[in-house]
Amino acid sequence: MRRRRHALPGFGLTLGLSLAYLALIVLIPLAALALKSATIGPLAFWHAVTAPRALAAYRVTFGCAAVAGLINLVLGPLLAWVLVRYRFPGRKLIDALVDLPFALPTAVAGITLTALYASNGWLGRWIEAAGYKVAYTPTGITVALTFVSLPFLVRSVQPVLEQLEPDIEEAAATLGAGRLTTLRKVILPMLWPAILTGFALAFARAVGEYGSVIFIAGNLPMVSEIAPLLIVAKLDAYDYAGATAIAVVLLLASFVALFLINVLQLWTVRRRSAETR
Amino acid sequence: MMPPRKPSTALRDPAWLRFGLLAIALAFVAVFLVLPLVAVFAFGIEKGVAFFVSSLTDPDARAAIRLTLIVAAIAVPANTIFGVAAAWLITRFAFRGKNLLVSLIDLPFAVSPVIAGLIYVLLFGANGWLGPWLAAHDIKIIYAVPGIILATTFVTFPFVARELIPLMQAQGSEEEQAALTLGAGGWSMFWRVVLPKIGWGLVYGVILCNARAMGEFGAVSVVSGHIRGVTNTMPLHVEILYNEYQRTAAFAVASLLALIALATLVVKQLVGWRMRRVAPSEAA
Numbered sequence A: 001m002r003r004r005r006h007a008l009p010g011f012g013l014t015l016g017l018s019l020a021y022l023a024l025i026v027l028i029p030l031a032a033l034a035l036k037s038a039t040i041g042p043l044a045f046w047h048a049v050t051a052p053r054a055l056a057a058y059r060v061t062f063g064c065a066a067v068a069g070l071i072n073l074v075l076g077p078l079l080a081w082v083l084v085r086y087r088f089p090g091r092k093l094i095d096a097l098v099d100l101p102f103a104l105p106t107a108v109a110g111i112t113l114t115a116l117y118a119s120n121g122w123l124g125r126w127i128e129a130a131g132y133k134v135a136y137t138p139t140g141i142t143v144a145l146t147f148v149s150l151p152f153l154v155r156s157v158q159p160v161l162e163q164l165e166p167d168i169e170e171a172a173a174t175l176g177a178g179r180l181t182t183l184r185k186v187i188l189p190m191l192w193p194a195i196l197t198g199f200a201l202a203f204a205r206a207v208g209e210y211g212s213v214i215f216i217a218g219n220l221p222m223v224s225e226i227a228p229l230l231i232v233a234k235l236d237a238y239d240y241a242g243a244t245a246i247a248v249v250l251l252l253a254s255f256v257a258l259f260l261i262n263v264l265q266l267w268t269v270r271r272r273s274a275e276t277r
Numbered sequence B: 001m002m003p004p005r006k007p008s009t010a011l012r013d014p015a016w017l018r019f020g021l022l023a024i025a026l027a028f029v030a031v032f033l034v035l036p037l038v039a040v041f042a043f044g045i046e047k048g049v050a051f052f053v054s055s056l057t058d059p060d061a062r063a064a065i066r067l068t069l070i071v072a073a074i075a076v077p078a079n080t081i082f083g084v085a086a087a088w089l090i091t092r093f094a095f096r097g098k099n100l101l102v103s104l105i106d107l108p109f110a111v112s113p114v115i116a117g118l119i120y121v122l123l124f125g126a127n128g129w130l131g132p133w134l135a136a137h138d139i140k141i142i143y144a145v146p147g148i149i150l151a152t153t154f155v156t157f158p159f160v161a162r163e164l165i166p167l168m169q170a171q172g173s174e175e176e177q178a179a180l181t182l183g184a185g186g187w188s189m190f191w192r193v194v195l196p197k198i199g200w201g202l203v204y205g206v207i208l209c210n211a212r213a214m215g216e217f218g219a220v221s222v223v224s225g226h227i228r229g230v231t232n233t234m235p236l237h238v239e240i241l242y243n244e245y246q247r248t249a250a251f252a253v254a255s256l257l258a259l260i261a262l263a264t265l266v267v268k269q270l271v272g273w274r275m276r277r278v279a280p281s282e283a284a
Helices: A011-040 A042-050 A052-085 A091-097 A106-117 A124-129 A138-162 A166-174 A179-208 A211-217 A227-236 A240-276 B015-044 B049-057 B059-092 B098-110 B113-124 B131-136 B145-155 B159-171 B174-181 B186-215 B218-224 B234-243 B247-283
Strands: none
Touching: A011 A042, A011 A240, A011 B059, A011 B098, A011 B113, A011 B145, A042 A052, A042 A240, A052 A091, A052 A138, A052 A179, A052 A227, A052 A240, A052 B015, A091 B015, A091 B247, A106 A124, A106 A138, A106 A211, A106 B015, A106 B186, A106 B234, A106 B247, A138 A179, A138 A211, A138 B015, A166 A179, A179 A240, A179 B113, A211 A227, A227 A240, A227 B113, A227 B218, A240 B098, A240 B113, B015 B247, B049 B059, B049 B247, B059 B098, B059 B145, B059 B159, B059 B186, B059 B234, B059 B247, B098 B159, B113 B145, B113 B218, B145 B186, B145 B218, B159 B186, B174 B186, B186 B234, B186 B247, B218 B234, B234 B247
16 A cells, blocks of 8 residues: 555645736736727727727738747758757857847847948848838848747747657668658658747747847837837827727737647647557 | 767757857857946946945945945845745645735736836825825825835835745745654744744745845836935935936946845855755755
Protein backbone atom coordinates (compact mmCIF):
# COMPACT_ATOMS: atom_id res chain seq x y z
CA MET A 1 0.00 0.00 0.00
CA ARG A 2 1.11 3.53 -0.68
CA ARG A 3 2.25 5.85 2.02
CA ARG A 4 -0.59 7.80 3.57
CA ARG A 5 -0.59 11.24 1.99
CA HIS A 6 -0.91 14.34 4.11
CA ALA A 7 -3.33 17.03 3.08
CA LEU A 8 -1.06 19.95 2.20
CA PRO A 9 -1.80 23.13 4.14
CA GLY A 10 -2.70 26.53 2.78
CA PHE A 11 -5.68 25.85 0.53
CA GLY A 12 -7.96 28.45 2.12
CA LEU A 13 -5.22 31.06 2.46
CA THR A 14 -3.92 30.80 -1.12
CA LEU A 15 -7.42 30.53 -2.59
CA GLY A 16 -8.59 33.64 -0.77
CA LEU A 17 -5.45 35.61 -1.55
CA SER A 18 -5.40 34.62 -5.24
CA LEU A 19 -9.07 35.36 -5.84
CA ALA A 20 -9.04 38.67 -3.94
CA TYR A 21 -5.93 39.92 -5.73
CA LEU A 22 -7.16 38.73 -9.13
CA ALA A 23 -10.49 40.48 -8.59
CA LEU A 24 -8.90 43.70 -7.37
CA ILE A 25 -6.23 44.11 -10.04
CA VAL A 26 -7.72 42.39 -13.10
CA LEU A 27 -11.40 41.47 -12.92
CA ILE A 28 -13.00 44.59 -11.42
CA PRO A 29 -11.11 46.99 -13.73
CA LEU A 30 -11.99 44.84 -16.76
CA ALA A 31 -15.60 44.77 -15.57
CA ALA A 32 -15.48 48.58 -15.61
CA LEU A 33 -14.69 48.34 -19.33
CA ALA A 34 -17.55 45.91 -19.94
CA LEU A 35 -19.97 48.09 -17.94
CA LYS A 36 -18.89 51.23 -19.79
CA SER A 37 -19.41 49.58 -23.18
CA ALA A 38 -22.87 48.43 -22.03
CA THR A 39 -23.91 51.98 -21.11
CA ILE A 40 -22.93 53.45 -24.48
CA GLY A 41 -25.98 52.05 -26.24
CA PRO A 42 -25.83 49.72 -29.25
CA LEU A 43 -26.27 52.42 -31.90
CA ALA A 44 -23.61 54.78 -30.53
CA PHE A 45 -21.32 51.79 -30.00
CA TRP A 46 -21.80 50.70 -33.62
CA HIS A 47 -21.09 54.22 -34.88
CA ALA A 48 -17.91 54.51 -32.80
CA VAL A 49 -16.70 51.10 -33.92
CA THR A 50 -17.41 51.60 -37.65
CA ALA A 51 -16.34 55.24 -38.04
CA PRO A 52 -14.04 55.64 -41.09
CA ARG A 53 -11.09 56.64 -38.90
CA ALA A 54 -11.63 53.54 -36.72
CA LEU A 55 -11.92 51.24 -39.75
CA ALA A 56 -8.69 52.68 -41.16
CA ALA A 57 -6.99 52.11 -37.79
CA TYR A 58 -8.08 48.42 -37.70
CA ARG A 59 -6.81 48.02 -41.24
CA VAL A 60 -3.40 49.41 -40.30
CA THR A 61 -3.22 47.47 -37.00
CA PHE A 62 -4.42 44.09 -38.24
CA GLY A 63 -2.68 44.42 -41.63
CA CYS A 64 0.73 45.33 -40.20
CA ALA A 65 0.39 42.75 -37.40
CA ALA A 66 -0.41 40.05 -39.97
CA VAL A 67 2.50 40.98 -42.25
CA ALA A 68 4.89 41.11 -39.26
CA GLY A 69 3.54 37.73 -38.17
CA LEU A 70 4.11 36.29 -41.65
CA ILE A 71 7.71 37.62 -41.77
CA ASN A 72 8.33 35.90 -38.43
CA LEU A 73 6.44 32.81 -39.59
CA VAL A 74 9.15 32.30 -42.23
CA LEU A 75 12.23 33.63 -40.44
CA GLY A 76 11.40 32.50 -36.87
CA PRO A 77 11.33 28.73 -37.55
CA LEU A 78 14.36 29.19 -39.83
CA LEU A 79 16.26 30.85 -36.97
CA ALA A 80 15.09 28.12 -34.57
CA TRP A 81 16.33 25.43 -36.99
CA VAL A 82 19.74 27.10 -37.30
CA LEU A 83 20.02 27.49 -33.51
CA VAL A 84 19.04 23.87 -32.76
CA ARG A 85 20.77 22.01 -35.60
CA TYR A 86 23.88 23.95 -36.55
CA ARG A 87 27.01 24.56 -34.52
CA PHE A 88 28.74 27.87 -35.17
CA PRO A 89 30.61 30.46 -33.10
CA GLY A 90 28.28 32.89 -31.34
CA ARG A 91 25.33 30.48 -31.36
CA LYS A 92 24.66 30.77 -27.62
CA LEU A 93 24.92 34.55 -27.78
CA ILE A 94 22.35 34.73 -30.57
CA ASP A 95 20.12 32.29 -28.71
CA ALA A 96 20.18 34.61 -25.68
CA LEU A 97 19.66 37.69 -27.87
CA VAL A 98 16.39 36.29 -29.29
CA ASP A 99 14.68 37.33 -26.03
CA LEU A 100 15.84 40.94 -26.38
CA PRO A 101 12.45 42.19 -27.70
CA PHE A 102 10.80 40.70 -24.57
CA ALA A 103 13.25 42.45 -22.26
CA LEU A 104 13.84 45.78 -24.00
CA PRO A 105 11.29 48.47 -23.01
CA THR A 106 9.03 49.22 -25.96
CA ALA A 107 9.74 52.97 -25.91
CA VAL A 108 13.46 52.24 -26.23
CA ALA A 109 12.81 49.93 -29.17
CA GLY A 110 10.57 52.59 -30.69
CA ILE A 111 13.02 55.49 -30.65
CA THR A 112 15.92 53.25 -31.70
CA LEU A 113 14.15 51.78 -34.72
CA THR A 114 12.98 55.26 -35.70
CA ALA A 115 16.52 56.63 -35.51
CA LEU A 116 17.82 53.69 -37.56
CA TYR A 117 15.19 53.93 -40.31
CA ALA A 118 14.79 57.74 -40.50
CA SER A 119 16.09 59.30 -43.72
CA ASN A 120 19.47 60.15 -42.13
CA GLY A 121 19.65 56.89 -40.10
CA TRP A 122 22.14 54.03 -40.48
CA LEU A 123 19.62 51.97 -42.47
CA GLY A 124 17.24 54.68 -43.65
CA ARG A 125 19.77 56.49 -45.81
CA TRP A 126 20.44 53.35 -47.88
CA ILE A 127 16.77 52.47 -48.11
CA GLU A 128 15.86 55.98 -49.25
CA ALA A 129 18.71 56.01 -51.75
CA ALA A 130 17.07 52.93 -53.25
CA GLY A 131 13.81 54.88 -53.48
CA TYR A 132 11.89 53.46 -50.51
CA LYS A 133 10.66 54.95 -47.25
CA VAL A 134 10.25 53.03 -43.99
CA ALA A 135 10.04 55.50 -41.11
CA TYR A 136 6.71 57.32 -40.74
CA THR A 137 4.88 54.86 -43.06
CA PRO A 138 2.94 51.61 -42.47
CA THR A 139 6.16 49.80 -43.47
CA GLY A 140 7.78 51.30 -40.38
CA ILE A 141 4.91 49.99 -38.24
CA THR A 142 5.51 46.52 -39.72
CA VAL A 143 9.23 46.75 -38.90
CA ALA A 144 8.46 47.66 -35.27
CA LEU A 145 5.88 44.85 -34.94
CA THR A 146 8.31 42.36 -36.51
CA PHE A 147 10.81 43.32 -33.81
CA VAL A 148 8.44 42.96 -30.84
CA SER A 149 6.91 39.67 -32.05
CA LEU A 150 10.19 38.07 -33.16
CA PRO A 151 10.72 35.85 -30.07
CA PHE A 152 7.27 34.20 -30.21
CA LEU A 153 7.84 32.09 -33.35
CA VAL A 154 11.42 31.14 -32.45
CA ARG A 155 10.55 30.17 -28.87
CA SER A 156 7.46 28.14 -29.80
CA VAL A 157 9.24 26.11 -32.51
CA GLN A 158 12.61 25.64 -30.76
CA PRO A 159 11.52 23.12 -28.06
CA VAL A 160 9.69 21.00 -30.67
CA LEU A 161 12.83 20.83 -32.81
CA GLU A 162 14.93 19.93 -29.77
CA GLN A 163 12.67 16.98 -28.95
CA LEU A 164 12.42 15.68 -32.51
CA GLU A 165 13.49 12.03 -32.67
CA PRO A 166 16.24 11.50 -35.26
CA ASP A 167 14.91 8.06 -36.31
CA ILE A 168 12.08 9.56 -38.38
CA GLU A 169 14.54 11.58 -40.43
CA GLU A 170 16.80 8.55 -40.70
CA ALA A 171 13.90 6.46 -41.94
CA ALA A 172 13.07 9.08 -44.56
CA ALA A 173 16.70 9.16 -45.69
CA THR A 174 16.89 5.35 -45.76
CA LEU A 175 13.77 5.25 -47.91
CA GLY A 176 15.58 7.45 -50.42
CA ALA A 177 14.17 10.88 -49.64
CA GLY A 178 16.51 13.76 -50.38
CA ARG A 179 17.25 16.16 -47.56
CA LEU A 180 14.95 18.86 -48.92
CA THR A 181 12.09 16.38 -49.29
CA THR A 182 12.65 15.25 -45.71
CA LEU A 183 12.57 18.83 -44.47
CA ARG A 184 9.43 19.66 -46.43
CA LYS A 185 7.42 16.45 -46.05
CA VAL A 186 8.60 15.05 -42.71
CA ILE A 187 9.85 17.82 -40.44
CA LEU A 188 7.70 20.77 -41.49
CA PRO A 189 4.36 18.96 -40.90
CA MET A 190 5.46 18.17 -37.34
CA LEU A 191 6.23 21.85 -36.74
CA TRP A 192 2.93 23.31 -37.97
CA PRO A 193 1.06 23.32 -34.64
CA ALA A 194 3.98 25.11 -32.94
CA ILE A 195 4.31 27.53 -35.85
CA LEU A 196 0.61 28.42 -35.78
CA THR A 197 0.64 28.80 -31.99
CA GLY A 198 3.63 31.13 -32.26
CA PHE A 199 1.91 33.09 -35.03
CA ALA A 200 -1.25 33.58 -32.97
CA LEU A 201 0.77 34.70 -29.92
CA ALA A 202 2.78 37.09 -32.09
CA PHE A 203 -0.38 38.46 -33.70
CA ALA A 204 -2.15 38.97 -30.35
CA ARG A 205 0.87 40.83 -29.01
CA ALA A 206 1.34 42.94 -32.16
CA VAL A 207 -2.32 44.01 -32.31
CA GLY A 208 -2.09 45.67 -28.88
CA GLU A 209 1.44 47.04 -29.25
CA TYR A 210 1.85 50.75 -28.63
CA GLY A 211 5.25 51.93 -27.35
CA SER A 212 7.47 50.59 -30.10
CA VAL A 213 5.11 51.73 -32.86
CA ILE A 214 4.10 55.31 -32.13
CA PHE A 215 7.56 56.79 -32.70
CA ILE A 216 8.11 55.20 -36.11
CA ALA A 217 4.51 55.26 -37.35
CA GLY A 218 4.00 58.89 -38.34
CA ASN A 219 0.56 58.59 -36.73
CA LEU A 220 -1.38 60.12 -39.61
CA PRO A 221 -5.13 59.42 -39.14
CA MET A 222 -6.51 57.17 -41.94
CA VAL A 223 -2.96 56.25 -43.08
CA SER A 224 -0.57 55.26 -40.33
CA GLU A 225 -2.61 55.48 -37.13
CA ILE A 226 -2.82 52.21 -35.15
CA ALA A 227 -5.91 51.30 -33.12
CA PRO A 228 -4.19 51.58 -29.68
CA LEU A 229 -3.14 55.13 -30.59
CA LEU A 230 -6.71 55.93 -31.61
CA ILE A 231 -7.79 54.85 -28.11
CA VAL A 232 -5.26 57.26 -26.60
CA ALA A 233 -6.38 60.05 -28.97
CA LYS A 234 -10.02 59.54 -27.93
CA LEU A 235 -9.03 59.52 -24.25
CA ASP A 236 -7.10 62.77 -24.70
CA ALA A 237 -10.28 64.26 -26.19
CA TYR A 238 -12.28 62.95 -23.16
CA ASP A 239 -14.26 60.65 -25.50
CA TYR A 240 -14.38 57.77 -22.99
CA ALA A 241 -17.21 56.00 -24.85
CA GLY A 242 -15.34 56.07 -28.15
CA ALA A 243 -12.13 54.84 -26.52
CA THR A 244 -14.03 52.00 -24.84
CA ALA A 245 -15.69 50.90 -28.09
CA ILE A 246 -12.36 50.62 -29.95
CA ALA A 247 -10.84 48.85 -26.92
CA VAL A 248 -13.61 46.21 -27.02
CA VAL A 249 -12.86 45.47 -30.70
CA LEU A 250 -9.12 45.13 -29.98
CA LEU A 251 -9.73 42.90 -26.96
CA LEU A 252 -12.04 40.65 -28.95
CA ALA A 253 -9.38 40.28 -31.66
CA SER A 254 -6.77 39.22 -29.08
CA PHE A 255 -9.19 36.81 -27.42
CA VAL A 256 -10.09 35.19 -30.75
CA ALA A 257 -6.37 34.69 -31.51
CA LEU A 258 -5.77 33.12 -28.08
CA PHE A 259 -8.94 31.01 -28.32
CA LEU A 260 -7.67 29.62 -31.62
CA ILE A 261 -4.41 28.66 -29.86
CA ASN A 262 -6.36 26.64 -27.31
CA VAL A 263 -8.35 24.90 -30.05
CA LEU A 264 -5.11 24.19 -31.88
CA GLN A 265 -3.45 22.73 -28.81
CA LEU A 266 -6.45 20.54 -28.09
CA TRP A 267 -6.38 19.34 -31.69
CA THR A 268 -2.64 18.58 -31.49
CA VAL A 269 -3.07 16.58 -28.28
CA ARG A 270 -5.93 14.61 -29.83
CA ARG A 271 -3.91 13.92 -32.97
CA ARG A 272 -0.93 12.74 -30.92
CA SER A 273 -3.03 10.41 -28.80
CA ALA A 274 -4.71 9.09 -31.96
CA GLU A 275 -1.28 8.36 -33.44
CA THR A 276 -0.02 6.49 -30.41
CA ARG A 277 -3.15 4.39 -30.15
CA MET B 1 22.48 -3.64 -52.37
CA MET B 2 23.12 -0.15 -51.09
CA PRO B 3 25.67 0.16 -48.30
CA PRO B 4 24.08 1.29 -45.03
CA ARG B 5 24.39 5.03 -44.67
CA LYS B 6 25.67 6.66 -41.55
CA PRO B 7 22.85 8.37 -39.71
CA SER B 8 24.93 11.49 -39.11
CA THR B 9 25.26 12.28 -42.82
CA ALA B 10 21.61 11.48 -43.45
CA LEU B 11 20.61 14.04 -40.82
CA ARG B 12 22.90 16.70 -42.18
CA ASP B 13 21.67 19.41 -44.46
CA PRO B 14 23.71 19.78 -47.67
CA ALA B 15 26.42 22.43 -47.43
CA TRP B 16 24.72 24.97 -49.70
CA LEU B 17 21.53 24.74 -47.65
CA ARG B 18 23.46 25.05 -44.38
CA PHE B 19 25.30 28.16 -45.48
CA GLY B 20 22.21 29.64 -47.09
CA LEU B 21 20.02 29.24 -43.98
CA LEU B 22 22.83 30.36 -41.70
CA ALA B 23 23.39 33.50 -43.81
CA ILE B 24 19.69 34.40 -43.78
CA ALA B 25 19.43 33.78 -40.02
CA LEU B 26 22.54 35.82 -39.23
CA ALA B 27 21.41 38.70 -41.46
CA PHE B 28 17.98 38.71 -39.76
CA VAL B 29 19.57 38.72 -36.30
CA ALA B 30 22.09 41.40 -37.28
CA VAL B 31 19.49 43.81 -38.67
CA PHE B 32 16.67 43.23 -36.18
CA LEU B 33 18.52 42.49 -32.91
CA VAL B 34 22.22 43.42 -32.94
CA LEU B 35 21.94 46.72 -34.80
CA PRO B 36 19.20 48.23 -32.57
CA LEU B 37 21.06 47.14 -29.44
CA VAL B 38 24.34 48.70 -30.63
CA ALA B 39 22.48 51.82 -31.79
CA VAL B 40 20.93 52.55 -28.36
CA PHE B 41 24.35 52.83 -26.73
CA ALA B 42 26.02 54.49 -29.74
CA PHE B 43 23.37 57.25 -29.85
CA GLY B 44 23.50 57.57 -26.06
CA ILE B 45 27.20 58.43 -25.93
CA GLU B 46 27.44 60.31 -29.24
CA LYS B 47 28.06 63.58 -27.37
CA GLY B 48 30.59 62.11 -24.98
CA VAL B 49 30.60 60.61 -21.50
CA ALA B 50 30.13 63.93 -19.68
CA PHE B 51 26.90 64.64 -21.57
CA PHE B 52 25.77 61.05 -20.98
CA VAL B 53 26.28 61.39 -17.22
CA SER B 54 24.64 64.82 -17.06
CA SER B 55 21.58 63.43 -18.92
CA LEU B 56 21.20 60.83 -16.19
CA THR B 57 21.84 63.17 -13.25
CA ASP B 58 19.51 65.93 -14.46
CA PRO B 59 16.81 66.55 -11.79
CA ASP B 60 13.95 65.41 -14.05
CA ALA B 61 15.88 62.25 -14.99
CA ARG B 62 16.61 61.54 -11.33
CA ALA B 63 12.96 62.02 -10.42
CA ALA B 64 12.02 59.61 -13.24
CA ILE B 65 14.54 57.01 -12.08
CA ARG B 66 13.29 57.34 -8.49
CA LEU B 67 9.65 56.91 -9.54
CA THR B 68 10.48 53.88 -11.68
CA LEU B 69 12.26 52.27 -8.72
CA ILE B 70 9.34 53.04 -6.37
CA VAL B 71 6.77 51.60 -8.80
CA ALA B 72 8.81 48.42 -9.33
CA ALA B 73 9.42 48.11 -5.57
CA ILE B 74 5.65 47.89 -5.00
CA ALA B 75 4.37 46.10 -8.12
CA VAL B 76 7.00 43.35 -8.22
CA PRO B 77 6.72 42.13 -4.57
CA ALA B 78 2.91 42.26 -4.78
CA ASN B 79 2.90 40.12 -7.93
CA THR B 80 5.52 37.81 -6.42
CA ILE B 81 3.44 37.07 -3.32
CA PHE B 82 0.41 36.49 -5.51
CA GLY B 83 2.42 34.36 -7.95
CA VAL B 84 3.69 32.03 -5.24
CA ALA B 85 0.24 31.73 -3.65
CA ALA B 86 -1.50 31.10 -6.98
CA ALA B 87 1.11 28.54 -8.08
CA TRP B 88 0.79 26.69 -4.76
CA LEU B 89 -3.00 26.71 -5.07
CA ILE B 90 -3.01 25.52 -8.67
CA THR B 91 -0.31 22.85 -8.47
CA ARG B 92 -1.11 21.35 -5.05
CA PHE B 93 -4.90 21.23 -4.85
CA ALA B 94 -7.73 19.95 -7.01
CA PHE B 95 -10.77 22.20 -7.15
CA ARG B 96 -13.50 23.22 -9.54
CA GLY B 97 -12.77 26.11 -11.89
CA LYS B 98 -9.01 25.59 -11.80
CA ASN B 99 -8.63 25.86 -15.59
CA LEU B 100 -10.67 29.05 -15.58
CA LEU B 101 -8.40 30.47 -12.88
CA VAL B 102 -5.30 29.65 -14.93
CA SER B 103 -6.81 31.39 -17.97
CA LEU B 104 -7.74 34.45 -15.90
CA ILE B 105 -4.19 34.72 -14.55
CA ASP B 106 -2.91 34.82 -18.15
CA LEU B 107 -5.54 37.38 -19.15
CA PRO B 108 -3.38 40.54 -18.75
CA PHE B 109 -1.01 39.19 -21.43
CA ALA B 110 -3.86 39.36 -23.95
CA VAL B 111 -4.78 42.94 -23.06
CA SER B 112 -3.12 45.81 -24.92
CA PRO B 113 -1.10 48.03 -22.53
CA VAL B 114 -3.19 50.99 -23.64
CA ILE B 115 -6.37 49.16 -22.61
CA ALA B 116 -4.71 48.29 -19.27
CA GLY B 117 -4.39 52.03 -18.69
CA LEU B 118 -7.87 52.74 -20.01
CA ILE B 119 -9.65 50.40 -17.57
CA TYR B 120 -8.16 52.24 -14.59
CA VAL B 121 -9.15 55.60 -16.10
CA LEU B 122 -12.72 54.28 -16.49
CA LEU B 123 -12.67 53.17 -12.85
CA PHE B 124 -10.79 55.97 -11.08
CA GLY B 125 -10.69 58.87 -13.59
CA ALA B 126 -12.56 62.17 -13.04
CA ASN B 127 -15.50 60.83 -15.09
CA GLY B 128 -14.98 57.23 -13.97
CA TRP B 129 -17.19 55.05 -11.76
CA LEU B 130 -15.40 55.97 -8.55
CA GLY B 131 -14.22 59.41 -9.76
CA PRO B 132 -16.75 61.58 -7.85
CA TRP B 133 -16.22 59.64 -4.61
CA LEU B 134 -12.42 59.90 -4.92
CA ALA B 135 -12.67 63.63 -5.69
CA ALA B 136 -14.92 64.16 -2.63
CA HIS B 137 -12.32 62.46 -0.44
CA ASP B 138 -9.41 64.23 -2.12
CA ILE B 139 -7.76 61.00 -3.31
CA LYS B 140 -5.89 61.14 -6.62
CA ILE B 141 -5.21 57.89 -8.45
CA ILE B 142 -5.25 58.81 -12.14
CA TYR B 143 -2.51 61.29 -13.20
CA ALA B 144 -0.81 60.36 -9.95
CA VAL B 145 1.57 57.70 -8.62
CA PRO B 146 -1.11 55.18 -7.43
CA GLY B 147 -2.48 54.91 -11.00
CA ILE B 148 1.00 54.24 -12.35
CA ILE B 149 1.53 51.52 -9.74
CA LEU B 150 -1.86 49.91 -10.51
CA ALA B 151 -1.33 49.94 -14.29
CA THR B 152 2.17 48.48 -13.88
CA THR B 153 0.87 45.79 -11.53
CA PHE B 154 -1.77 44.84 -14.12
CA VAL B 155 0.66 44.40 -17.03
CA THR B 156 3.17 42.45 -14.91
CA PHE B 157 0.49 40.40 -13.14
CA PRO B 158 1.08 36.94 -14.73
CA PHE B 159 4.90 36.79 -14.84
CA VAL B 160 5.78 35.07 -11.54
CA ALA B 161 2.76 32.73 -11.48
CA ARG B 162 3.42 31.70 -15.09
CA GLU B 163 7.03 30.81 -14.36
CA LEU B 164 6.20 28.85 -11.18
CA ILE B 165 3.14 26.84 -12.24
CA PRO B 166 4.89 24.52 -14.76
CA LEU B 167 7.95 24.24 -12.49
CA MET B 168 5.98 23.24 -9.38
CA GLN B 169 3.79 20.92 -11.44
CA ALA B 170 6.89 19.09 -12.66
CA GLN B 171 8.51 18.96 -9.20
CA GLY B 172 5.59 17.31 -7.44
CA SER B 173 4.96 17.44 -3.70
CA GLU B 174 7.06 14.51 -2.34
CA GLU B 175 9.40 16.76 -0.30
CA GLU B 176 6.48 18.68 1.18
CA GLN B 177 4.82 15.40 2.19
CA ALA B 178 8.06 14.27 3.81
CA ALA B 179 8.42 17.54 5.72
CA LEU B 180 4.87 17.21 7.06
CA THR B 181 5.46 13.58 8.00
CA LEU B 182 8.52 14.68 9.99
CA GLY B 183 6.31 17.12 11.85
CA ALA B 184 7.03 20.44 10.15
CA GLY B 185 4.35 23.12 10.37
CA GLY B 186 2.94 24.85 7.30
CA TRP B 187 5.13 27.95 7.35
CA SER B 188 8.26 26.08 8.34
CA MET B 189 7.66 23.72 5.42
CA PHE B 190 7.18 26.71 3.12
CA TRP B 191 10.40 28.51 4.14
CA ARG B 192 12.63 25.43 4.45
CA VAL B 193 11.32 23.15 1.69
CA VAL B 194 9.16 24.95 -0.86
CA LEU B 195 11.12 28.18 -1.23
CA PRO B 196 14.56 26.52 -1.72
CA LYS B 197 12.97 24.08 -4.17
CA ILE B 198 11.44 26.74 -6.42
CA GLY B 199 14.29 29.23 -5.84
CA TRP B 200 15.75 29.63 -9.33
CA GLY B 201 12.41 29.59 -11.09
CA LEU B 202 11.20 32.24 -8.67
CA VAL B 203 14.29 34.37 -9.31
CA TYR B 204 13.67 34.14 -13.04
CA GLY B 205 10.00 35.08 -12.75
CA VAL B 206 10.83 38.04 -10.50
CA ILE B 207 13.54 39.27 -12.89
CA LEU B 208 11.16 39.11 -15.88
CA CYS B 209 8.43 40.82 -13.88
CA ASN B 210 10.86 43.55 -12.82
CA ALA B 211 12.15 44.17 -16.35
CA ARG B 212 8.62 44.67 -17.61
CA ALA B 213 7.66 46.81 -14.60
CA MET B 214 10.58 49.19 -15.13
CA GLY B 215 10.12 49.33 -18.90
CA GLU B 216 6.33 49.55 -19.20
CA PHE B 217 5.26 52.43 -21.41
CA GLY B 218 1.76 52.19 -22.90
CA ALA B 219 -0.27 51.49 -19.76
CA VAL B 220 1.70 53.97 -17.66
CA SER B 221 1.51 56.63 -20.37
CA VAL B 222 -2.31 56.53 -20.30
CA VAL B 223 -2.62 57.01 -16.51
CA SER B 224 0.40 59.22 -15.84
CA GLY B 225 -0.54 62.61 -17.24
CA HIS B 226 3.17 63.20 -18.00
CA ILE B 227 3.81 65.66 -15.18
CA ARG B 228 7.56 66.31 -15.24
CA GLY B 229 9.37 65.42 -12.07
CA VAL B 230 6.16 64.04 -10.52
CA THR B 231 4.52 61.30 -12.63
CA ASN B 232 7.25 60.62 -15.17
CA THR B 233 8.80 57.17 -15.17
CA MET B 234 12.01 56.46 -17.08
CA PRO B 235 10.29 55.30 -20.31
CA LEU B 236 8.02 58.37 -20.24
CA HIS B 237 11.04 60.59 -19.65
CA VAL B 238 12.66 59.03 -22.74
CA GLU B 239 9.55 59.88 -24.76
CA ILE B 240 9.47 63.51 -23.60
CA LEU B 241 13.16 64.07 -24.32
CA TYR B 242 12.82 62.45 -27.73
CA ASN B 243 9.79 64.53 -28.67
CA GLU B 244 11.63 67.69 -27.58
CA TYR B 245 14.44 66.83 -30.01
CA GLN B 246 16.87 66.12 -27.17
CA ARG B 247 17.86 62.94 -28.95
CA THR B 248 21.16 62.22 -27.24
CA ALA B 249 19.70 62.75 -23.76
CA ALA B 250 16.76 60.48 -24.70
CA PHE B 251 19.15 57.74 -25.78
CA ALA B 252 21.28 58.20 -22.67
CA VAL B 253 18.27 57.38 -20.46
CA ALA B 254 17.28 54.66 -22.96
CA SER B 255 20.77 53.12 -22.56
CA LEU B 256 20.14 52.73 -18.86
CA LEU B 257 16.88 50.88 -19.64
CA ALA B 258 18.68 48.77 -22.25
CA LEU B 259 21.27 47.83 -19.61
CA ILE B 260 18.46 46.56 -17.36
CA ALA B 261 17.21 44.51 -20.33
CA LEU B 262 20.68 43.07 -20.96
CA ALA B 263 21.09 42.22 -17.27
CA THR B 264 17.72 40.42 -17.48
CA LEU B 265 18.96 38.33 -20.42
CA VAL B 266 22.19 37.47 -18.56
CA VAL B 267 20.28 36.40 -15.43
CA LYS B 268 17.97 34.30 -17.61
CA GLN B 269 20.98 32.45 -19.04
CA LEU B 270 22.50 31.95 -15.57
CA VAL B 271 19.23 30.67 -14.12
CA GLY B 272 18.67 28.33 -17.08
CA TRP B 273 22.20 26.99 -16.58
CA ARG B 274 21.69 26.56 -12.82
CA MET B 275 18.35 24.80 -13.27
CA ARG B 276 19.81 22.38 -15.82
CA ARG B 277 22.71 21.67 -13.47
CA VAL B 278 20.45 21.17 -10.45
CA ALA B 279 17.83 19.09 -12.26
CA PRO B 280 19.84 15.83 -12.69
CA SER B 281 20.86 15.69 -9.01
CA GLU B 282 17.24 16.21 -8.02
CA ALA B 283 16.14 13.37 -10.26
CA ALA B 284 18.76 11.07 -8.70
